[in-house]
Structure formats: structure tokens, C-alpha cells
Amino acid sequence: MxxxxxxxxxxxxxxxxxxxxxxxxxxxxxxxxxxxxxPEYSETVEATQVKQAKYTQSVAVIGNAVAPDHIELVSEASGLVSEVNFSSGERVKGGEVIVQLDIRTEQANLKAASAKRKLLASNYTRVKALSSHQAISQEALDTAQANLVVIDAEIEAIKNIIRKKTITAPFDGVLGIHSAKAGEFLSANTRVVSITGEAGFMWVDFYIPQTYRKLAVGSLVQINKVGETAGLMEAKAGIVAVEESFLAGIRSRKYRAKVLRTSLEIDVNEAIAVSVPVNQFNDIMSVPNISVLRDVTGGYVFELIPTGSKGQFRAKRKPVEIISSNEHVTFLHAGLTPDSIVAAPGAFKLFDGVLVNVVNQTNTLANKSATFSKEL
Missing domain, CATH: 1.20.5 (Single alpha-helices involved in coiled-coils or other helix-helix interfaces)
Known part of the structure; x- marks a missing residue:
């Protein structure tokens, strides 16, 4: 049981x-x-096609604006100011008298010397006529001739003093600010006023370290006012002169670029931002900024691999080497090939191997070239 x-x-x-x-x-x-x-889990994103881009590496330096016809007028002689003919900021013509020192004594001396010369010239003419008939000695002729040469030199010396006491405009231009007043005493070598010509261009002087290749005359650089937003007031300037030696103190070479005033209005001694191209690469890829993701290992994108079904792809994480970026585009040196397809808006949702539906694919990028500046 x-x-x-x-x-x-x-x-x-x-x-x-x-x-x-x-x-x-x-x-x-x-x-x-x-x-x-x-159906298999999937994500929906927009995609874009990777394009090969021209990429220029540049260095950013600060240059100095120089006018080709800007000088400081200085009194060569001392004396009292008798006339001030122009106010600060006025336009003057070349040769016009700006400041006149008192030259009454020199004018009196010149008048006396001119009268004396007239007398000596008349005496020389008579002595020469007598000498031709051998009615006077050769010594008398030589003395008369020497006296004429001496008086001519005295007249030139007086005229030179008058010139030094007459401050004139060397060319057409605009005066700077001055404080010259009639009746004041000016010492020799005293700055009177600056004058800036009205040439249609300006020079920009700048220095580039010796670690960069030498630029040739005719090379173009990008210039902008310091503090201005890039692109708003930029202009191109061509290099017109290159210093053949380096400045010993800073081991840099001096360059001078020429910019038209119609391209960028700058003032004398203004600080100018200069972007100088130093290297150009042709194997750079460009993608929209939104396609590039970052984590502790660096930058990466999601390349979309076709599955064979229309509009469907597999996401593949691809590490990339980021060179630079602007407000729209990121430039990559490694990790992708031309015509690769990458996720754009919505890329943050993806993970490796996920099925991806593409709703909008663009084949062009807004910006296919760039210049990356490294500040010195």
C-alpha cells in the first residue's frame, strides 16, 4: 500500500x-x-553629408596703423610766435604757412645784404671791364669776385634762418591738435603740430615670430579693428614690404601691409587685429556643429550606415579629431571620409548600433572653408 x-x-x-x-x-x-x-526600436534624426573643405590655419597678431604721409612738425629755430594761421583740425595745402616766428630782424638783415650785394655786383662788373683792358690788377678782380661770393653766402644764411622760423605744410593734409599762440616763445626742437595727408590708403605694421614661414610680398592678410566682431568690418590687405632680418629682442620679422581707406577706415597709430595665414590643408572634413558630440574621451559623431531599406541606417560611433569650428561648422582632420553621412539634429539621442530613420538629408553645408586663428 x-x-x-x-x-x-x-x-x-x-x-x-x-x-x-x-x-x-x-x-x-x-x-x-x-x-x-x-518593429525594432529606432530613433528618428536628420542627416547631412560630410564634405571636404579648404582649411587655412592662421595666427592672430596686433599691428599698428601707419599713415604714409603723417609727420610731426617741429620748430627748427627758437623765437617769438608772430602768426598762427590755422586752427587745430583744419585742412591745409602744401606750402601754406601754419606758424610764423618773428623774422623782422632777419628780414632787415636780408634787405641790407641784398642792397650790399647789388653794390658789390656793380663793382665786380666795373672791375671786370677794367681787367679786360688790363687797366687794373688781377688781385683787384679776384677780391671783387670773392666779395660777391661772400655776400651771396650771407644772403643764403639769412634766408635759411627765415625758412627755419617759418613752419609750413609739407603736403596737403589735416592738422592735428596744437596750442600755438601768437606772442609765445618757442624753443628750438619744440613740437608744434602733426599733419596727416589724405592718401587713399594706410599701412599696417606687424610682427610674426620666426617659427612661421616667411610671407612673400603680395600675400594677403585679414585685418580688423580691435574689438570689432569678426566679419563686420574686416578687410584684406596686401603685404608690400618684408624686413629681411629678425628683430633680435623678440625674434620676429616685421611686415608692412597696405589697406585701402575705402575698405577699412583706420586712424594713425590705431591697434589693428591682423590674421596671417600660415598653413593650408586640403584634407579637412566639415560637418554641422550639431553633429559633433563630446565626452571624456573627446569628440565623436554618429556615422549612418545604410541598411538596404529606404531611409533606414545603423548608427556607428566614430571618434573624430576636431581642428576648429565657427558659428556653423566644425572642421575635422580624421575619422570621416568625403560623402559619409552623419546624424545632424537629433544625434544626441543615438547610441552605437541603433536603427535610425532619416527624415531629412542635406547634401551641402553652409560653409565649406574657414580660417582658424591662433592668437600670439
């Missing part, structure tokens, strides 16, 4: 386990059948 009871119990337990397993199998089969009809 006991054996039969045990057998019955074992059979009942086996039947119960079998029935439970059968029920579970039926449930799993139903779940698997249902899941077979559920």
Missing part, C-alpha cells in the same frame, strides 16, 4: 509539473509570436 501511495504521489507531482511547463510554453510561444510582429 505504501509503495502504491508513493507511486501515485510521484505521478501526480510529475503531471502537475508537466502541465505547468506546458502552460508556460504556450505563454512564451504567444509572447514570441507577438514580439515577432513588433
Amino acid at each position: 505504501k509503495i502504491k501511495a508513493w507511486i501515485a504521489t510521484v505521478v501526480a507531482i510529475a503531471a502537475l509539473i508537466g502541465s505547468m511547463g506546458y502552460i508556460k510554453w504556450i505563454e512564451m510561444s504567444a509572447i514570441m509570436a507577438a514580439s515577432a510582429n513588433v
